Amino acid sequence: MTQSAVPLARDRKNGPRSALAMIGGNYYLVGALSVVAFLAIWQGISMNVPPVILPTPAKVFAAFVELTVSGELVKATAETIWPFALGLAVAFVIGTALGLLLGILRPIARFLDPYIFVFWSIPNIAWLPLFIAWFGVGNLTLVIFVFVSAVFPQLLTVEAGAKEADSFLVEVARSLGGTKREILFTVVLPSALPYVIAGLRVAVGRALVGIIVGQLLIVATGIGYMFQFYGETLSLAKYFAPLIVIAALAVALNRGVNWAERMLIPWKSRAFT
Amino acid sequence: MPELEFIKVTKSYDSPSGDRLLALDEFSLKIDGGRFVSVVGPSGCGKTTLLRMAAGLIPSDSGEIRLDGVALQNPSPKMSMVFQGIGLMPWKTILDNVALGVQLQAHRPRLTDEERRRAEATLALVGLGGFERYYPHQLSGGMQQRVGLARALVRQPEILLMDEPFGALDAQTRTVLQDELLNLWGRVKSTVLFITHDLDEAIYLSDLVVVMGRRPGRIKEVLEVTLPQPRYSYDTRAEKEFARLRSIAWQSIKEEL
Numbered sequence: 001m002t003q004s005a006v007p008l009a010r011d012r013k014n015g016p017r018s019a020l021a022m023i024g025g026n027y028y029l030v031g032a033l034s035v036v037a038f039l040a041i042w043q044g045i046s047m048n049v050p051p052v053i054l055p056t057p058a059k060v061f062a063a064f065v066e067l068t069v070s071g072e073l074v075k076a077t078a079e080t081i082w083p084f085a086l087g088l089a090v091a092f093v094i095g096t097a098l099g100l101l102l103g104i105l106r107p108i109a110r111f112l113d114p115y116i117f118v119f120w121s122i123p124n125i126a127w128l129p130l131f132i133a134w135f136g137v138g139n140l141t142l143v144i145f146v147f148v149s150a151v152f153p154q155l156l157t158v159e160a161g162a163k164e165a166d167s168f169l170v171e172v173a174r175s176l177g178g179t180k181r182e183i184l185f186t187v188v189l190p191s192a193l194p195y196v197i198a199g200l201r202v203a204v205g206r207a208l209v210g211i212i213v214g215q216l217l218i219v220a221t222g223i224g225y226m227f228q229f230y231g232e233t234l235s236l237a238k239y240f241a242p243l244i245v246i247a248a249l250a251v252a253l254n255r256g257v258n259w260a261e262r263m264l265i266p267w268k269s270r271a272f273t
Numbered sequence: 274m275p276e277l278e279f280i281k282v283t284k285s286y287d288s289p290s291g292d293r294l295l296a297l298d299e300f301s302l303k304i305d306g307g308r309f310v311s312v313v314g315p316s317g318c319g320k321t322t323l324l325r326m327a328a329g330l331i332p333s334d335s336g337e338i339r340l341d342g343v344a345l346q347n348p349s350p351k352m353s354m355v356f357q358g359i360g361l362m363p364w365k366t367i368l369d370n371v372a373l374g375v376q377l378q379a380h381r382p383r384l385t386d387e388e389r390r391r392a393e394a395t396l397a398l399v400g401l402g403g404f405e406r407y408y409p410h411q412l413s414g415g416m417q418q419r420v421g422l423a424r425a426l427v428r429q430p431e432i433l434l435m436d437e438p439f440g441a442l443d444a445q446t447r448t449v450l451q452d453e454l455l456n457l458w459g460r461v462k463s464t465v466l467f468i469t470h471d472l473d474e475a476i477y478l479s480d481l482v483v484v485m486g487r488r489p490g491r492i493k494e495v496l497e498v499t500l501p502q503p504r505y506s507y508d509t510r511a512e513k514e515f516a517r518l519r520s521i522a523w524q525s526i527k528e529e530l
Contacts, residue, residue, distance in 0.1 A: 168356075168358055168360055169360055169362060171330060171360075172356060172360035173373075173377060174330060174348060175328050175329075175330055175348050175353075175354045175356075176348070176353075176373060176374055176377035176378065176424075176428075177348050177349075177350050177377045177378050177380075178377040179380065182376075182377055182380065182382075185382070186362065186373065186376075186377070187362065190362065190364040190365075191364070193364070265364070266408070267363045267364045267365075267408045267409075267410065268363075
């Protein structure tokens with residue numbers, strides 16, 4: 001009975017399932033199929049609704065090329081990327097430094113935590129009128145808005161990481177004769193490093209929202225303004241072009257964070273390679 | 274040879290119910306230089322507390338712990354501790370983990386060439402030459418504890434404190450590491466204070482086995498182990514003297530359980 005059961009099970013595996021398994025095993029083939037299926041469904045829907053609801057992929061592609069050739073999309077991307085990068089970079093540096101400081105020096109954290117919590121709890125869009133009143137309508141306000149959007153997730157994540165250094169590892173370092181300062185550099189800071197990356201992952205997403213909202217509501221430039229303009233004028237084919245740029249930017253940033261993670265935290269990522 | 278002395282060491286903790294829990298009550302023990310001394314006892318008898326105080330990780334309430342006649346307060350550069358939980362830094366390579374033993378001893382952020390060579394040699398000594406650039410998670414538990422041992426030995430300690438170092442390992446790995454520890458001890462000749470709950474392990478490794486009674490910790494029995502060195506795991510364990518000592522120690526511990 002066992003003898004017949006084993007070959008039967010194997011037959012089933014080698015039978016009709018194997019064709020699917022072969023396709024499923026090919027990473028690039030699955031990716032290509034996914035793109036083809038997506039475009040086919042899009043095409044199918046767009047042929048059955050008015051173009052003002054959903055333009056065809058071909059029309060979107062043509063609009064993308066047109067906006068790229070005319071320079072409009074390139075200009076808008078440049079106008080978007082620099083305030084985004086500047087705001088995010090400052091938020092990353094200040095958020096990481098302050099987060100480490102607050103995680104290590106608990107009295108300072110007790111002093112500042114309530115304000116940070118209140119600031120963080122208020123939806124950042126609510127600050128926008130105030131920022132405009134303080135800093136005017138311009139790129140400065142935009143950068144500050146991106147900064148405020150990104151700094152809190154960075155700060156709070158890093159603070160949590162620095163606070164939660166493994167007490168056993170601290171004890172081991174102490175038994176080896178480590179001073180407070182040495183323990184800070186050999187245990188506390190390295191164990192906070194994964195949190196720096198985790199914070200960055202969230203901060204990037206928030207900064208991306210910040211830049212688009214900011215461009216929509218403050219400066220009327222860049223990718224954010226293209227959404228507004230082509231959305232309101234119902235030029236949907238053109239509306240999709242900045243969307244593609246933002247999606248590509250988000251994917252590229254995510255790849256960048258993954259790369260930074262592999263570089264900075266080799267002891268973690270190596271577990272999966 | 275350095276000697277380690279506990280003089281009327283008392284230690285109590287706050288219990289969750291609010292009263293004081295006496296862990297060690299006027300514990301006195303003198304460990305002569307170069308000896309391998311094991312402390313066995315039921316869980317909660319204060320044996321780990323004893324070791325943590327010797328390591329300078331926690332203070333005693335009263336009494337003194339002396340190294341060569343000098344009272345110990347803080348972790349001493351003349352000692353190394355090996356933990357059951359090992360405690361390798363996951364972000365450091367194996368070599369850097371071993372090097373940490375000298376770095377925190379010498380308080381130098383950068384290794385000298387001599388220190389680096391010493392770390393490499395110690396790693397080779399515990400049988401892990403070639404694993405310098407691995408990370409801890411890439412090693413088995415037994416290999417990780419070899420690294421823990423190398424991190425302790427690279428400091429060339431006068432006293433080696435070991436807190437159930439093989440307690441979390443499987444039986445085969447434990448037997449192999451016990452033999453390697455004896456072998457290494459034969460070469461480095463430091464004084465060893467070894468905590469375990471495994472009677473076999475204590476008798477097999479030690480010159481002297483201290484049996485502790487339950488809380489508050491005090492010495493119940495001290496057994497001199499006269500089994501000849503070098504010892505060979507199953508041969509030594511098959512000797513009559515081994516069986517005799519184990520039976521005495523077991524009788525003594527059983528009354529405390």
